[in-house]
Amino acid sequence: MTLCLGVALFAFNEFFISTALPTAVKEFGGAALLSWAFTLYLVFAIIGGALTANQKARFGARNTLIAAALVFAAGTIIATLATGMPQVLAGRLLQGLGEGIIAGVCYALIPELFPPRLVPKVFGAEAIVWASAAFAGPLISGLLTEYWSWRAAFFVNIPAVAVFIALVIASVGQPKRGAGAVGAVPLLRLFAFGLGIVLISLSNTAGNAYGTAALLVIALSVFITAIRSDRRSPHSILPSCAFANRSALGSGLWVILLMPLAQASGSVYLVYSLQQLWDFRPTAAGFSSALMAMSWSVTAILVASLPSHAVRVRLMWTGPLILCLGLIGLTLAVWSDEHRLVFIGQAAIGTGFGISWGTLSQFLMDISSKEERDKTSALLPTLQSAGYAIGAALFGVTANAFGFDEGASDHVLALSLLAVFALACVIAVASVFFALRTLRLARPGAAGCN
Known part of the structure; x- marks a missing residue:
């Protein structure tokens, strides 16, 4: 239940926001910033995912999940109470960072918490979560947005986060390794991976095919350089x-x-x-x-x-x-x-x-x-x-x-x-x-x- 709810936070949030966000844009204006609400979420979700192994080894799965859930909740509250698109973007950034770490830790816990014979069933259960989100997500968000407010569609994540934190406390053990077991957070490589995704997202807004292709080539170069640098590092983000x-x-x-x-x-x-x-x-x-x-x-x-x-x-x-x-x-x-x-x-x-x-x-x-x-x-x-x-x-x-x-x-x-x-x-x-x-x-x- 804990791992599936962690996946559900990501899955349902994706459909909630994609359905409700256009209404928020109409209220605030700033339609030009609409794509950035999705871009920032994606960029920081990927950064969070890349940071997961470092944080799990340093603080343990339980503490990392709780901290990430609180970051996700903070982003949700900021976006819910927003008075303009800049606050919505800030909230989406924090949502992406928190959910990227949650998804990464939940995946990492699967082989730890379950014997190999049950692992396929865990992935089957998570597939059910995604299917449920595809059906129910737009419906719930659409009804909340149409008959109440787009803010309600954002805020509905908060009760789910509270239940998730309670389940983490109940089902995930205390860390076995103390702090200091890993190296420092590789900020430069994380920045490079995030920059690559931003360049890919920007390529969609380029004025012509040549500009788009150029941004994609630059992004590819950034990724290759970052991966090679990571392989040489004693504290790598990626598997060797x-x-x-x-x-x-x-x-x-x-x-x-x-x-x-x-x-x-x-x-x-x-x-x-x-x-x-x-x-x-x-x-x-x-x-x-x-x-x-x-x-x-x-x-x-x-x-x-x-x-x-x-x-x-x-x-x-x-x-x-x-x-x-x-x-x-x-x-x-x-x-x-x-x-x-x-x-x-x-x-x-x-x-x-x-x-x-x-x-x-x-x-x-x-x-x-x-x-x-x-x-x-x-x-x-x-x-x-x-x-x-x-x-x-x-x-x-x-x-x-x-x-x-x-x-x-x-x-x-x-x-x-x-x-x-x-x-x-x-x-x-x-x-x-x-x-x-x-x-x-x-x-x-x-x-x-x-």
Whole structure:
């Protein structure tokens, strides 16, 4: 319950805020700052995730979770009582930092608190939380915003935080290691990772494709430099084999990054395309997102029920493959002007994540050394968020290069979406390659860290 509520804070908050925030913007003005409310949350969630292992080792899981929950609550109160967009942005910043740490610690606690046979069921339970958030989040937030106030949709997080803190006190033990067990907080590398995400977010606001591409290249350079610097540090943020060419862990982390990156194509453009190309109403168009979440949850539960861990691992590579098939379905839907393929594609995408996500997460935790397991566990939700951010920017560049615009004709819109989903298919193919490579490198004697 504690771990699922930690995930629920993130999941429900995402849907609460996305539904209620436009109303706050109308009250305060400052529509130009709307995107920053999401950008700052994402940037500091990723920074918080990168900081998780350091803080957990220094203060213990219980103290870190309580402190992060209080930071999240402080951000929620600031945003709820805001009198203008600057206070909303400050609140969102603190929400992101607190939730990034909460998500990272909750992932890190899974292999500590549960035996291996129960870990898949924990991931299945968390998939149910996400599906519930996809269905109930917009509904609850919409009703609160429409019949009471957008502030109520923000403040509803506070009772959940109070329950979460009580559960943490009851179920998470005191730290076994005292302060001073780790090095100083790597502020420069944290700043570099945050700067990279900011540059990616800014690329979406660039005036032309060249400016956008330039910002993405700079962001990539920042990430590469930061990762190389981190590998040389005695107190690294990332696992030592992160993204390494000849490491099962390195290849597996590429899958964790590339799958949500590919799926971001649908998250950003699918609902819009259903409304513009096929005249779907918002509710009907939003059903496609709920269908993906429902498919993910049902499949995750079925996979978690398999008695053999070895079978789950052997099936792991099929998740990216089914994701790729689902994205091909979205591409064919636009190409053939057949909207029913969208729903088949979305169901396949959710199935792909449901088959592989929990198993891959457990697999990467298991193959990490005991000393670096916390770093690996905390990195998983952070990479997922980074994948969505990078995907949104990359597909934005692609769509704009093909003439995507609010006033574009249906032909131009369809051409832009074809390019977006085709690129997503290529990225999904890369995730299949890395998934197969992960299984091959995990064989005894095959793994290295080069």
